[in-house]
Amino acid sequence: MDIGVAREMxxxxxxxxxxVNLFEGxxxxxxxxxxxxxxxxxxxxxxxxxxxxxxxxxxxxxxxCGAVLGGRVIVxxxxxxxxxxxxxxxxxxxxxxxxxxxxxxxxxxxIVFGAGAGGVVPQAAAQATVEGMLLGLYEFRVxxxxxxxxxxxxxxxxxxxxxxxxxxxxxxAHTGRILAEATNLARDLVNQPSNHMTPHIxxxxxxxxxxxxxxxxxxxxxxxxxxxxxxxxxxxxxGSDEPPQFIVLEHxxxxxxPVVFVGKGITFDSGGISIKPSDHMExxxxxxxxxxxxxxxxxxxxxxxxxxxxxxLAPACENLPSGHAYKPGDVLKAMNGKTIEVISTDAExxxxxxxxxxYAARFSPAAVIDLATLTGACVIALGDMxxxxxxxxxxxxxxxxxxxxxxxGEKLWPLPLYEEYKDKIKSEVADMKxxxxxxxxxxxxxxxxxxxxxxxxxxxxxxxxxxxxxAGPYTPKGGTGFGVRALVEFLRARIPG
Numbered sequence: 001m002d003i004g005v006a007r008e009m010x011x012x013x014x015x016x017x018x019x020v021n022l023f024e025g026x027x028x029x030x031x032x033x034x035x036x037x038x039x040x041x042x043x044x045x046x047x048x049x050x051x052x053x054x055x056x057x058x059x060x061x062x063x064x065c066g067a068v069l070g071g072r073v074i075v076x077x078x079x080x081x082x083x084x085x086x087x088x089x090x091x092x093x094x095x096x097x098x099x100x101x102x103x104x105x106x107x108x109x110x111i112v113f114g115a116g117a118g119g120v121v122p123q124a125a126a127q128a129t130v131e132g133m134l135l136g137l138y139e140f141r142v143x144x145x146x147x148x149x150x151x152x153x154x155x156x157x158x159x160x161x162x163x164x165x166x167x168x169x170x171x172x173a174h175t176g177r178i179l180a181e182a183t184n185l186a187r188d189l190v191n192q193p194s195n196h197m198t199p200h201i202x203x204x205x206x207x208x209x210x211x212x213x214x215x216x217x218x219x220x221x222x223x224x225x226x227x228x229x230x231x232x233x234x235x236x237x238x239g240s241d242e243p244p245q246f247i248v249l250e251h252x253x254x255x256x257x258p259v260v261f262v263g264k265g266i267t268f269d270s271g272g273i274s275i276k277p278s279d280h281m282e283x284x285x286x287x288x289x290x291x292x293x294x295x296x297x298x299x300x301x302x303x304x305x306x307x308x309x310x311x312x313l314a315p316a317c318e319n320l321p322s323g324h325a326y327k328p329g330d331v332l333k334a335m336n337g338k339t340i341e342v343i344s345t346d347a348e349x350x351x352x353x354x355x356x357x358x359y360a361a362r363f364s365p366a367a368v369i370d371l372a373t374l375t376g377a378c379v380i381a382l383g384d385m386x387x388x389x390x391x392x393x394x395x396x397x398x399x400x401x402x403x404x405x406x407x408x409g410e411k412l413w414p415l416p417l418y419e420e421y422k423d424k425i426k427s428e429v430a431d432m433k434x435x436x437x438x439x440x441x442x443x444x445x446x447x448x449x450x451x452x453x454x455x456x457x458x459x460x461x462x463x464x465x466x467x468x469x470x471a472g473p474y475t476p477k478g479g480t481g482f483g484v485r486a487l488v489e490f491l492r493a494r495i496p497g
Contacts, residue, residue: 002155003130003177005170006109010159011038011068016105018070019096021113022047023081024054030116031159032075038068043075055079056088057095057473061103070109074099081117087409089113089120089128094136094474097153101137104150108133109157112169122165126158126172127179131485134180135474140191178303179408179488183481185209186289186296190466190479194268194285199316202267202288203245206295206314210249213302220246230355231333232340236348237317239272239325244317246356247291249298251310257366258309259494261298261487262356264349264372265291265316272319272345273327286479287349289466290371291316293483300488308491311363315352319345331430334358336452339430347435349374350448357452367397367456369490370449371483377441378415378461385472387411388465388482391446392458401458401490408485412460421447 006013010020010031020032020043028036028043036043042062046052052060056079061072076096078084092113100108113129114120120128133156141148160169189197189205203219210217222243225234230246237244247265266287270276276284291314298312326332330342332351335358340351349372360368378389388405390412392398398414405412421443424436432451436444446459465482468475 001134001153003173004155005158005160005166005173007161007163007166008159009034009161010109010111011035013109013157013159014069015071015107015109015157017072017074017100017103017108018068019074019076019108019110021076021078021092021111022052022054023078023084023117026054026081031111035068035073039064039073040067053077057091059095059099061099072103072105078113078118084114084118086114086120086124086128086407089118089125090132090135090409091473093129093132097133097136101150101153106151106153107155107157108153109159112158112160115165121168122160123168123172126169127176129158130156130173130176131180132474134177135183138184138187138476140188140476140478142192175304178300179485182296182300183484185299186292186481186484187476187479189292189295190286190289192285197267197285197288198242199245199265199267199318200242202265202291202314202316203247206247206249209295209299213299215298215302216250216253218248220248228359229333229335232351233315233317233355235326235330235332235342236319236351239320239322240318242318244315247314247316249295249312251298251301252307253309255307255309258311258363259491260311260313260360260363260365260368261294262313262353262360262368262370263290263292263294264288264353264374265314266319266349266352267316269319269348270321272325272348273321274344274346275321276346283467286467287373288316289373289462289479289482292479293371293481293487296481296484297487300484301491304488306491307495310491313356313360315356317352319348334452338432338451341427341430341433343433343435350445351434353449354452357449361454365455367458368453369401369458369460369487371460371462373463373466374461375442375445375463377438379464381415381442382413382464384464385468386464387413389413389415389442389461390458391415391417393417393450393453394456394458397456397458400493401486404490404493405486408489410482410486412486415442415446417446417450418443
């Protein structure tokens with residue numbers, strides 16, 4: 001994909017589709033007003049007739065018949081000006097780009113959404129515009145033999161006539177591209193079927209990301225895990241013929257105390273001996289969405305050249321039933337020596353995270369953030385494709401993550417770590433149980449993870465957001481790549497100045 005910035009008037013740009021926007025209840029102004037004038041008031045006529053209202057994500061396609069150089073003019077609604085946000089810019093950009101592709105367009109030229117009447121600084125507006133378009137255009141067609149009905153869009157040009165804003169628009173477009181491509185990488189990893197995304201294939205993907213982007217990568221073997229005493233992780237993986245992989249990605253190791261990301265990497269979760277129902281079990285290929293987000297975020301961190309030490313950990317394994325599988329009633333010992341009674345083998349994600357959180361302590365981290373499609377209870381609590389839950393032992397860390405999520409368009413809602421949840425995981429035979437039952441399940445899972453932390457820590461339960469049953473303005477059906485952009489925005493906000 002070729003992405004560029006043109007210092008021209010929007011009506012003078014040549015492209016298969018030229019995109020302008022409109023606020024609800026407002027007359028065309030700025031670049032949209034200039035396009036309206038070049039079209040002899042066509043947009044205003046449609047507004048007057050009630051055919052164009054400017055409602056959020058409303059799409060109108062106009063054919064200028066030579067009045068301007070663009071083959072089509074797409075007018076996209078931004079909704080009410082008072083309610084405009086960066087995420088509305090992403091949404092509008094996503095629906096406009098998808099409509100252009102549906103029309104067979106290969107080149108798109110667009111104004112920068114929100115940089116004028118929207119009141120958004122040009123760099124952030126350009127970033128959101130590019131993110132929305134690239135995320136909206138995402139498709140996963142790796143295993144389809146038939147070609148797509150419409151070919152790919154080949155170029156996107158951001159049009160900014162104000163030379164004083166051009167450099168900021170270019171910088172924002174560059175960042176937007178990096179974040180969107182990292183998110184789409186995470187989507188690709190999640191969307192791969194489990195026979196094409198085993199633990200070792202995920203490790204190979206991490207190695208490729210490291211090699212291409214100047215990261216260091218280490219993958220711990222089963223023998224190394226045993227030497228470290230990772231009994232919880234090794235217990236989960238016993239039922240599979242695929243050996244586990246513990247992925248360690250590192251950026252700028254000499255840049256001080258690190259921030260550590262930890263992603264759950266269950267590449268397929270059958271539930272093990274506590275086997276899941278067969279309906280929708282195929283979706284359990286996505287139980288490694290946390291690990292995918294960590295790999296994607298580390299790619300973006302490297303490409304942006306963030307001036308800080310960042311580490312990504314991704315414990316990866318399968319959870320399958322067999323004659324070797326761990327069983328309800330077993331007791332496992334984690335890396336920090338704490339023992340865990342297994343009540344359900346389908347509460348496996350917290351077990352592999354337990355050892356990963358213990359491992360993170362060796363880096364003396366400034367903060368550790370884990371991401372996991374951990375509990376169905378979080379989906380019930382917050383709703384499907386609404387928000388992810390965030391638990392933390394540090395209020396400032398939680399607040400900054402929520403701010404980053406708001407900037408990225410990835411909602412995070414705080415949930416409590418009440419001490420009463422510890423009562424739910426008390427065990428008669430071990431230090432704790434791996435589940436406290438259905439009631440309060442999301443809080444009990446988080447309080448379990450806290451037992452393996454010794455530093456500022458936050459847990460993101462992304463179960464509501466990792467996979468989508470339907471497409472949104474810039475979110476596809478399937479893997480969403482949720483978490484990549486929030487993690488990177490969190491880091492960017494930590495950069496001094």
